[in-house]
Amino acid sequence: VQLVESGGGSVQAGGSLRLACSTSNYFGSRLCMGWFRQLPGKEREGVAAFRYDGSADYADSVKGRFAVSQDSARGTLYLEMNGVKPEDAETYYCAAGGRRLSDCTAARTTGRDTEGRGTLVTVTS
Numbered sequence: 001v002q003l004v005e006s007g008g009g010s011v012q013a014g015g016s017l018r019l020a021c022s023t024s025n026y027f028g029s030r031l032c033m034g035w036f037r038q039l040p041g042k043e044r045e046g047v048a049a050f051r052y053d054g055s056a057d058y059a060d061s062v063k064g065r066f067a068v069s070q071d072s073a074r075g076t077l078y079l080e081m082n083g084v085k086p087e088d089a090e091t092y093y094c095a096a097g098g099r100r101l102s103d104c105t106a107a108r109t110t111g112r113d114t115e116g117r118g119t120l121v122t123v124t125s
Helices: 107-111
Strands: 003-006 009-012 017-023 033-038 045-050 056-058 066-071 076-081 091-096 119-124
Touching: 003 091, 017 033, 017 091, 017 119, 033 066, 033 076, 033 107, 045 066, 045 076, 045 107, 056 066
Parallel strands: 009 119
Antiparallel strands: 003 017, 017 076, 033 045, 033 091, 045 056, 066 076, 091 119
């Protein structure tokens, strides 16, 4: 699986942004997909996980504001970011790996087998 993120950029606090993760050969594999974020020198934080049964899991810090979804026809995973806060300003990475639904959680997104190179989100006030 190859992952390529896009959609990062500058967003005003309170605004919205949609990140995209283009995948190859994903949707037939029933892999756990998701997003994590990281600041330079800081630990990774799992943001959201998308399970092949259509369910999702979110970190408490983004619950109710972010939504993860997939477009199987386009082979793309999305992260819709709403009500963006200054503390959301990080580099966001798409990740894939694992097939057990019970293990497909936001927290475990930080240690998946495959990762993209990331897309940077900055927040202006």
